[in-house]
Amino acid sequence: MDEVEKIERWVILACLLLTAILGWAAWDASTQEWEGYQESYYRLALLRANSEAQKEWVRAQPVEIKQLQPKEHRSVERCITCHLAVDNPMFRDAPEPFRAHSSLLVSHPAQRFGCVVCHGGEGRAVTTLEGHGQGNIRAKPLLRGEYMQAACYSCHGEANLSPKAVAAVVRGRQLVNRYLCLGCHQIRGVGGEEGPDLSAVGSNRSWLWLYAHLARPQAIVVGSTMPVFLLSRAEVKDITIYLMTLLDSRDRFRNTPPAAEQRTKSYQGEEPKEEAKKEKENLPENAAAEKFRYDGGLLFHGAGCTMCHSIGNRGGEVGPALTYIGRKRKTEELERLLRDPEEVLPGGKMPQLYLNDEQIKTLAAYLSTLQ
Amino acid sequence: MKPPREIVQTILQEFRGSLYRIYRSIFRGSYPATLRQQLGVVVNNLVLHVHPTRVYRRSIRPAGTLGLGLICFYLFVIEWITGVYLMFYYEPSVSAAYGRIQDLDSVVTFGRVVRNVHRWGAEAMVVFVFLHMCRVFYTGAYKPPREFNWVLGVILLLLTLALSFTGYLLPWDQLSFWAVTVGTNIASYAPVLGPKFRFLLLGGDTVGSEALLRFYTLHVIAVPTVAALLINYHIWRVIKDGGLARPPQQEPQSADGVVPTFPLVVYMELLVFVVLTVGLLVVSLLFNAPLEEEANPLQPSNPSKAPWYFLGLQELVSYSAFWGGVMVPTVLTLFLLVLPYIDRGPDGVGEWFARKRLGMIILWSLLLIGIVVTILIGVYFRGPNWNFYWPWNAWPGPD
Incomplete structure (x- = not known):
């Protein structure tokens, strides 16, 4: 029986080990980050309590996961598991995660709207890392600072908000216009078909992704043919904020028309515009639209010429280098070429750019300066 | 009036007596102490009766089988149990599935660890079923009279892959969505039937709500039921085919070569189970099952990779859809199915790497190397646009 x-002895040893591991699993399941936050909060609340009744109330609070199920959209949000003080006025000056929410909470009751629709993040998670969308560029990171304008704008549109509250969105839209993004990309049926449709890009990409991609497209999407626009950080940020307002119908959360007596007066003193008009408002001006006051250099870089052509050692290699194009071609020749490339260079690769006369003139004038 | 000591003794006696009666009522007899009882218990106990009453001593050497078949069986049981736990929380609909997985990972008690065990157990099962097959090959254990049990084993391998693949879609994150899109695309390369099979599997032309429902049903009831039945048949055939394969000249002549199944073999099997469970739990506590962001049919991940066990095929598909998607998997499966009917010689049965089977061993090893190398290339050397990257070269991209 030896x-x-x-x-037998090995089995007993293994079973002891199993017991220990199960204990570890139980400990692992029972020690949660949010429990620590809740305990700290109740301790702080006890210190700040004014009356015995308040203290009683604090003592009676259980440590548990708390969640919101906003009435306006189907989701579960557990942010308040850690952010316990959002509706506690005594915590107005407390540091996060226990700071009370600003007065905006009154007009945006959390029971109705939840947190994520304004703040971004991952509502179901109960750890800082996952809830705030950190550590993964494709997760939904929190919207902070000016980025929150995208959220305000998505629901209220431009007309209902003060110009200051949508300044970044408007700047971003102007930049999208200036850099002729719609030359290649489409937004709700307007624009080119060269690049991906951007109609719902705010739903499909995180702002972190968009930011990184705008700064250097090829670093994010391998083999991307999107030109590097050499944008400043502020420009990248503004465009990103604008793009975050382009949501698909699932995420687009339109403010339901409020009751007549509560109707928010728009800052221009107008009635809030209709849905369709709001949509259109958010579109940048058409690429071929009037009002081009930007110089040819900006146009050159904006229209994507550098995708194929180079100046100096910068740019693409598909088309001929344009470093000395002003020596080779007359301005009129260039204008004709830009108007209809197929006519001047039949069978060539140069695409029809659909520029208007003014743009063609400006661009040709710029090109003839390259000597 | 009795003295208190006697009362205590009487109570203890009664207690022991009732425990004994309960034990007898469950196990239909007293604890088997004598050899005769020990042989009897294996026949009379429902769980133990799949064993023979005695086994050859050489059958229970750890180096003989490495316990691989047993581990596969245990993994199936563990998957079953953890799977039922996950089923309580899961909902196979496009709008809810991902949120349910997030809930499992964040707020369900033991949800994360159970999901981890289920995930890593599934990956382990694919590995161990494959290793088990390699063991059977290298010990020549598929030769007559065990040919058909090998065929059953090949079907079980395919069912294991089917179980793993159908489960892959259920979290409904980007990883699972695009892996299943790629995986079912590989299936569609077969002429005529391929696209039809893909349509049948997905309930449409793309992965969507129908596909999720079908994969779920296949994963939680259809495939497991068939697999459970076949596993029973597979184990039953092991005994009916004469136990583990052994060289003909090594038939034990005396009783010295055999040992009663109870208690030694039962304990050994128990030990394997406990050690396996411990290992799986430790891995699951240390490493989380992957979960990317919610599936988005408009944003393909780049690279989109099939589950790792199909990455060898995907690697071949990247050279030729016909060879990778049709020829190689078909020929490989047919080869496995007919192998025991072609390679019937009595040489090397029950012997690791027998010299006389050198040709077959080299053939199998080359196949093995081919499969492992293509999978490794697919997993570690392929980046965006299926371009080749050394593992130490960072992919272009944010992470």
């Missing part, structure tokens, strides 16, 4: 005893 053999049997030996194996």
